Amino acid sequence: MSERTSTDRDLAGERESWRRLHDVIRRVTPEIAEIPGYFEEGWTAKDAIAHLGTWMAEGAQMLQRIAARTYQEGEIDIDAENARYLAAMRDVPLETVHLQATAAHSELIRAWTALTKMTPEAEFWVRKAGPDHVAEHLPRLEVWVDELTRGRVGADPR
Numbered sequence: 001m002s003e004r005t006s007t008d009r010d011l012a013g014e015r016e017s018w019r020r021l022h023d024v025i026r027r028v029t030p031e032i033a034e035i036p037g038y039f040e041e042g043w044t045a046k047d048a049i050a051h052l053g054t055w056m057a058e059g060a061q062m063l064q065r066i067a068a069r070t071y072q073e074g075e076i077d078i079d080a081e082n083a084r085y086l087a088a089m090r091d092v093p094l095e096t097v098h099l100q101a102t103a104a105h106s107e108l109i110r111a112w113t114a115l116t117k118m119t120p121e122a123e124f125w126v127r128k129a130g131p132d133h134v135a136e137h138l139p140r141l142e143v144w145v146d147e148l149t150r151g152r153v154g155a156d157p158r
């Protein structure tokens with residue numbers, strides 16, 4: 001385990017992934033937020049942002065438990081959690097989703113930098129809730145928001 005200080009923030013890709021995600025968040029307007037198509041299952045751009053924000057919040061909680069030595073490793077039913085988060089955030093206004101994702105990111109970073117030791121469990125949660133998870137969703141989200149803002153959704157592809 002490596003020693004960490006409160007100013008360390010060196011996980012490869014974290015800053016850049018957040019910058020790119022934040023750029024997309026700022027581009028999602030009420031006019032395009034609720035248009036399904038991000039996923040075939042009907043997710044919207046707002047749903048994708050809410051999904052990332054709720055996992056950042058979950059990651060922050062797990063890091064706080066690790067720091068408090070109350071964390072118990074266990075299996076999480078990812079699909080069940082995703083469904084629960086989607087249902088909880090579906091009717092939340094876009095502005096609140098934006099704020100929640102930003103606050104959750106800040107809390108994830110705060111919990112991460114508060115750790116005195118970076119354990120394998122902590123690194124897992126930083127990555128799961130942060131840059132690895134963002135990298136999983138960001139390319140499609142950027143393309144989807146580009147399509148929406150350029151008015152190409154539903155346009156004749158010819």
